[in-house]
Amino acid sequence: MQLKSLEIFLKVLECGSFSHAAVQMHTVQSNITNHIKKLEDELNCELLSRQSPIRPTSAGQQLCHYAQQMIELHQQAKFHFSNQTLCHDIPLKIGSMETTAATRLPRLFKSVLLQLPELRLHLNTGTTRELIDRVYTGDLDCAFIASSQELPDFYNLHAWTEHLVLICPKEVTAFPDKKVLLNTPFLAIRQGCFYRKCIESFLQRYDLPPSQLTEMGNLDAILSCVHLGMGYAILPRSYIEKSSYKDELQFFDIDDQIGEINTYLIATKPQSWSGNLKHFIEQVTQVLELPKALEIA
Incomplete structure (x- = not known):
């Protein structure tokens, strides 16, 4: 169903004749007739009562309702994309x-x-x-x-730019040495998290195995487990400073090459x-x- 056919259909109803519609749309009457016939064939019904003036049938009245809405939506879409306006209906x-x-x-x-x-x-x-x-x-x-x-x-x-920090339990008062890091699991989000990759790079820097990673479901779970002494984590300083755990954890800056x-x-x-x-x-x-x-x- 072409919008052009719907526009012609509405114009015929407005003018009350094929010939007057053809004049107003700057085309020949046969073109008007062909579009109406295509609509009737596609919808398998008679849309117009061929009398003078031409009137819509019951089916034609129903199509008139839909045609007006479709053409209005088409005009709204054209206006939206040509003017790059906000569309309130689509988040x-x-x-x-x-x-x-x-x-x-x-x-x-x-x-x-x-x-x-x-x-x-x-x-x-x-x-x-x-x-x-x-x-x-x-x-x-x-x-x-x-x-x-x-x-x-x-x-x-x-x-x-986020600055990453090593997050430890409150009782850790100095940056852990390699021996401590080797014996402490690291807590991280699932695969695909970029900060998890940073932990892997951090461990590699100390020649430590990535098998020390323990996967957690969310960030609150990670901070809770660090607070309870179950491991360390690496996360943005901005997140820790907004966290309710801020005063119950210790955190240390790490190498800028990894930490920024x-x-x-x-x-x-x-x-x-x-x-x-x-x-x-x-x-x-x-x-x-x-x-x-x-x-x-």
């Missing part, structure tokens, strides 16, 4: 690591929504690997991920962006350019 699907969602995004989202109050956001958390895959497949519009460098084939906006990790906002290439995504990234870029805009309170 922007954003992905984030759990640490970023807890510490950085509340203030960022607040700043964005002050400028775009009608924008709807849906936040999904996951590991960096999961988030990259979901942006690639279109399941997410964009995502905040951890990486040591920009990702090829994606749009990359550097958001901030960039967070990027990634998306597909800009030519594929919706109006919602375009406005969101523009606002995020402006917020990130403000000094101290996203410092952790």
Whole structure:
């Protein structure tokens, strides 16, 4: 069913004749007749009562209702994409690591929504690997991920740099030596978490086996287990300082080569962006350019 056929159908009803509709649409009457016939063949019903003036049949009245809605939606879509306006009915699907969602995004989202109050956001958390895959497949519009460098084939906006720390029980008063590290398990999120890779790099730096890793379900579980003396962890300082466990844990800076990790906002290439995504990234870029805009309170 072509929109052109629906437009012709509505024009015939408006004019009350095929010939008048042809004049107003700057075409020949046979073209008008062919479009109406195609509609009737496709819907297997008679749409118009061929009298003077032409009137819709019962089926034609029903099609008139749908045709008006379809053409209106078509016009709205054209206006939206040509003007890159916000679409209030479709939420922007954003992905984030759990640490970023807890510490950085509340203030960022607040700043964005002050400028775009009608924008709807849906936040999904996951590991960096999961988030990259979901942006690639279109399941997410964009995502905040951890990486040591920009990702090829994606749009990359550097958001901030996280400083990782070694997290230990409160009674640990000095950076653990190799012997202590060898005999202490490390707690980490499942495969695909970039910070888990940082733990593996840290262990490799001390020639320690990656078999020391114990997988946990979430960050709160990790901090609770560290607090109880069940192992060590490596996570962003910004997350620990916002955690309820802050005063019950000891944490130490680690080598900058391992300990400084960039967070990027990634998306597909800009030519594929919706109006919602375009406005969101523009606002995020402006917020990130403000000094101290996203410092952790």
